Amino acid sequence: MATTPKAKRMALSLRQKVEAISFLNRLTTGKAISLDDADSVPWFEAGRIYQISRTTYMYHFESDSVRWSEGRKFVFTFDQNPFQLFWSTDDEFFGRQLTEEETFRFCQLMDVKRFVA
Numbered sequence: 001m002a003t004t005p006k007a008k009r010m011a012l013s014l015r016q017k018v019e020a021i022s023f024l025n026r027l028t029t030g031k032a033i034s035l036d037d038a039d040s041v042p043w044f045e046a047g048r049i050y051q052i053s054r055t056t057y058m059y060h061f062e063s064d065s066v067r068w069s070e071g072r073k074f075v076f077t078f079d080q081n082p083f084q085l086f087w088s089t090d091d092e093f094f095g096r097q098l099t100e101e102e103t104f105r106f107c108q109l110m111d112v113k114r115f116v117a
Contacts, residue, residue: 052094052095060086082102
């Protein structure tokens, strides 16, 4: 039985959604460092998850520099910098600085334009 073009497109779309969910899960899973810790860096260091205040989360969410949002997750960036990913669970808020490679992959999977004119 031959596969129709529509079935192929649906399978590709489903595969991309699964990859996107898996990618986001990898980025948002791990030990969080509180920005209130004396040993933490003053701002995000790539590859680490930081627990942040609701105020910091909302400040970035309400800015004009949000490139993508879905539910309680969003990405933010200034100019041509790599994305910062923010998310919340219940009453906890988190952020992570993405690397150039993670930002590129994010754009591919989420169909987001990296640079906006």
